[in-house]
Amino acid sequence: MHKSRVQAYPILLFSLILSLGVAALVSCGGSSQPTAATSGTVSTFLSDPPTCTGSFSDVYVTVTKVQANLSATAGPTDSGWQTLIDLTSSPMQVDLMKLNPSATANFCGTLFMLGQKVLPPGKYQQIRLILLANNAASGPSNNACTTGGFNCVIPANSTTPQELQLSSQAQTGIKIPSSQITNGGLTVTAGQSVDLNIDFNSCASVVQGGNTGQYLLKPVLHAGEVTLNTNTISGKVIEGSNAPNPGTPVPGAIVLLEQPDPNDATIDRVIMSGMTQQDGTFAFCPLPPSTSSNFDVVVAGQTTQTVALLTTTTTYNPSVVFNVPVGGGTGNIPLFAETGTPPAGPATISGQILTSDGGSGVTGGVEVSALQSVTNPSNSSTINVTVPVVGAASTPAGNLTDSQPPIYTTVTTMPAAGCATSSADCVGYSLLVPASDAATGVYSSSTGNNVVAPSSTNTAAYTINALADGSSSALMTCTSPSGSQTSSSVNVTPGSAIDQSGETTLKFTFSGCTAP
Numbered sequence: 001m002h003k004s005r006v007q008a009y010p011i012l013l014f015s016l017i018l019s020l021g022v023a024a025l026v027s028c029g030g031s032s033q034p035t036a037a038t039s040g041t042v043s044t045f046l047s048d049p050p051t052c053t054g055s056f057s058d059v060y061v062t063v064t065k066v067q068a069n070l071s072a073t074a075g076p077t078d079s080g081w082q083t084l085i086d087l088t089s090s091p092m093q094v095d096l097m098k099l100n101p102s103a104t105a106n107f108c109g110t111l112f113m114l115g116q117k118v119l120p121p122g123k124y125q126q127i128r129l130i131l132l133a134n135n136a137a138s139g140p141s142n143n144a145c146t147t148g149g150f151n152c153v154i155p156a157n158s159t160t161p162q163e164l165q166l167s168s169q170a171q172t173g174i175k176i177p178s179s180q181i182t183n184g185g186l187t188v189t190a191g192q193s194v195d196l197n198i199d200f201n202s203c204a205s206v207v208q209g210g211n212t213g214q215y216l217l218k219p220v221l222h223a224g225e226v227t228l229n230t231n232t233i234s235g236k237v238i239e240g241s242n243a244p245n246p247g248t249p250v251p252g253a254i255v256l257l258e259q260p261d262p263n264d265a266t267i268d269r270v271i272m273s274g275m276t277q278q279d280g281t282f283a284f285c286p287l288p289p290s291t292s293s294n295f296d297v298v299v300a301g302q303t304t305q306t307v308a309l310l311t312t313t314t315t316y317n318p319s320v321v322f323n324v325p326v327g328g329g330t331g332n333i334p335l336f337a338e339t340g341t342p343p344a345g346p347a348t349i350s351g352q353i354l355t356s357d358g359g360s361g362v363t364g365g366v367e368v369s370a371l372q373s374v375t376n377p378s379n380s381s382t383i384n385v386t387v388p389v390v391g392a393a394s395t396p397a398g399n400l401t402d403s404q405p406p407i408y409t410t411v412t413t414m415p416a417a418g419c420a421t422s423s424a425d426c427v428g429y430s431l432l433v434p435a436s437d438a439a440t441g442v443y444s445s446s447t448g449n450n451v452v453a454p455s456s457t458n459t460a461a462y463t464i465n466a467l468a469d470g471s472s473s474a475l476m477t478c479t480s481p482s483g484s485q486t487s488s489s490v491n492v493t494p495g496s497a498i499d500q501s502g503e504t505t506l507k508f509t510f511s512g513c514t515a516p
Contacts, residue, residue: 331448
């Protein structure tokens with residue numbers, strides 16, 4: 001009998017962002033400290049749109065040091081490291097889900113400013129973030145991880161901290177290489193100022209172990225300069241014409257920044273994910289290194305209102321804005337409400353995933369995404385966009401280990417009935433998706449977008465894609481098939497349920513798999 005469970009979780013996701021790094025000067029043998037006139041002033045920010053609050057109420061990490069190096073190949077013990085933050089004597093514990101933004105940084109979403117320092121000029125091509133070991137002799141005085149360790153998560157359906165298991169993050173640090181830094185590095189110029197943000201995607205970085213149920217850190221980070229006009233994509237999400245309150249902001253909507261998969265141009269993959277604030281606004285910054293092409297912005301969500309003890313939940317269709325350039329503002333993106341009396345809510349699509357090496361089960365990550373085929377109005381081409389899911393149902397219901405980020409991918413659930421075998425790892429998945437067609441539009445430099453209502457707000461066709469290509473640090477690699485599998489199309493309506501018993505196409509089998 002196999003003893004492991006396969007993992008499925010958001011790559012980026014379901015978007016935790018930790019921007020940690022305050023540029024500080026370290027003397028490298030010289031007798032004098034550089035000044036602002038001979039060095040650049042660096043303001044460093046920490047940010048994290050909490051796109052997986054349905055899974056975690058808190059994610060605590062304890063930072064001891066942040067370093068930067070001009071060399072892209074320098075090892076952790078090599079020379080040339082500049083210390084940006086040194087908290088060794090007083091480690092800083094940060095709740096990534098509840099950062100309070102700095103009032104001076106609201107141009108770029110929820111950025112938390114850590115401070116300003118000077119740094120010798122040059123292009124810094126590598127950053128390392130070092131966390132405090134869970135078994136350290138001492139740590140922050142107000143340690144929120146009361147059940148042990150100094151790094152932990154609190155599941156949304158619990159009040160008990162669960163230790164977040166580290167690998168080398170407490171010794172060599174989490175490496176952010178030049179390939180994960182916008183423009184290949186942070187350029188510091190003498191006499192000038194620059195803003196730095198380190199993007200720690202915790203919703204993609206925190207995964208749950210198979211049999212043990214332990215929470216593991218599989219870090220997904222990128223960093224770069226943040227500016228208002230040259231390295232951001234921003235906008236606002238509002239209710240469309242058929243919604244309860246047309247024109248009003250939609251808070252808590254999930255926003256995905258997408259580009260075509262380099263190995264399968266028929267699918268738009270998520271590059272970054274975020275969530276709208278109370279006023280409906282969102283901002284992506286710094287943008288990832290792959291900024292040579294335009295992006296597609298995909299939005300979906302739900303809102304809940306209680307009036308006179310009556311609670312009403314509205315599910316919105318996906319809306320897509322094509323061809324958004326770096327530095328572009330999307331304007332007001334409308335979300336159109338699903339129709340029905342009373343509103344029946346999202347649809348549920350469920351299935352199974354089996355992974356093996358040919359004779360036994362293999363534990364690892366498999367990303368599962370809900371896709372809709374949409375037409376780009378600018379050139380009449382079609383592409384399968386990744387649609388944000390509005391929830392991820394667990395199997396069986398109530399199993400606390402099933403709570404994971406419900407963004408645009410599913411995650412591990414317990415084996416479904418009849419799923420377990422002696423030679424393959426097996427899990428069930430369940431996605432809650434908007435049951436309506438996507439509204440589409442194209443970026444406009446004058447108006448932001450021209451999104452129009454979809455042809456249908458009470459039916460939609462989906463395909464489900466399962467990805468196991470090792471493209472991230474936590475995804476397994478499988479050879480048969482290589483890369484990903486896509487199901488046949490399934491049709492859903494508000495409140496409907498499609499599952500494995502009626503659709504064998506929703507069962508994905510991978511073999512020749514290697515754990516990450």
